[in-house]
Amino acid sequence: MALDLLKHDVNANPSQTLVQQPAEEILGRIGSLETRLARTAREVDAAQAVRYRVFVEEMKAQLPPEAMRLHRDIDTFDAICDHLLVIDLAIEGEIEDQIVGTYRLLRHQVAMSHGGFYSASEFEIEPLLARHPDKLFMELGRSCVLPAYRTKRTVELLWQGNWAYALKHGMAAMFGCASFPGIHPEEHALALSFLQHNVSAKGEWAVAARPDLRREMDLVPPEGIDTRKALAAMPPLIKGYLRLGAMIGDGAVVDAAFNTTDVLVVLPISAISNRYINYYGADAGRFAS
Structure with missing residues (x-):
């Protein structure tokens, strides 16, 4: 869901010198690829440009006029x-x-100091946080990769970075919106119904779409769901979350601006599959430099 724009420095000095990244700040490396946090406004600007290429040029999102310009x-x-x-x-x-x-x-701490999480514009996040007053949450969002790099190596590095970041900051759970293409949930009836019936977040991890935005996910009865076909119809990012042990909130939300149908992914650190913890390393050392 599009929000108010930041002031954007279109006069940034293109000759700004970038300092060599200290080795300990590199979160992972595979071949010529490495993952780390952006350190300068220019790097954030470049990430925003990558997001524009994927969300607008490829997925046909409609952003506010200044962003489009x-x-x-x-x-x-x-x-x-x-x-x-x-x-x-x-x-x-x-x-x-x-x-x-x-x-x-x-x-979590940063979000609470600045008015809350992005996902709260679509999902009822506050009750989830209130049930876990002793836990710190981390929101994942705006995930995108350029088409030529949508490979296992890139995905592994993204998760290496997320895992290392979560460990460093003592996060107890990750959550965030994940998207199906298009604004017609019924076009994803099989996949959405599979999520509703098989991996719905319940109990202390339950979370629901905002009532004014909610779209039903229970579009196919359980007996009519072919698991193999449902998983094949799932966006790769959502399948990746499920492999890690994620759950899905109740109800979807249509985001007309981004031309997507969104679900909320909830991933407690304690629920992450041991297979993946062993793969990336309990200390996030699997791909660390």
Whole structure:
């Protein structure tokens, strides 16, 4: 859901010198690809440009006029989030030219100091937080990768970065919106129904779409769901979350601006499959440099 725009510095000095990233700040590396947090406004700007290419040029999102003019996906949350990058060092040019994927990360303490989480515009996040007063949550959002880099290596690095970040900051759970393409939930009836019937977040982790925005996910009866076909119809990002052990909130939300149908993913750290913890390393050391 589009929000108010940040002021955007269109006069940034293109000759700004970038300091070499200290090795301990690199969260993971596979071949020529590495993942770390953005350190400068120019790197955040480049991540916003990647988001624009994916969300607007590829997925046909309609952003506010200033964002469309700047060819950047920008909103007010960018200023308070950390921006995880995947960088291909084999690409010649400036660091901005090397960014091929990004995730936006928002920590609990920061969100509470700045009016809440982005996902609260679509889902009832507050009751979930209130049931876990002793836990810190981390919101994942704006995940995107350029088409040529939608490979296992890139996904592994993104998750390496998320996992390392969560461990560093003592996060107890991750959550965030994940999207199906298009604004007609019925076109994804099989996949949405599978999520509703099989991986719905319940009990202390239950969370629902805002009543004024809610669209039903229970579109196919349980006996009519072919699991193999449902999973095949699932966006890769959502399938990735499910493999990790994620649950899905109750109800979907149509985001007309981004041309998507959104569900809320909830992933307690304690629920992450041991297979993946062992793969990435309990200390996030699997792909660390």
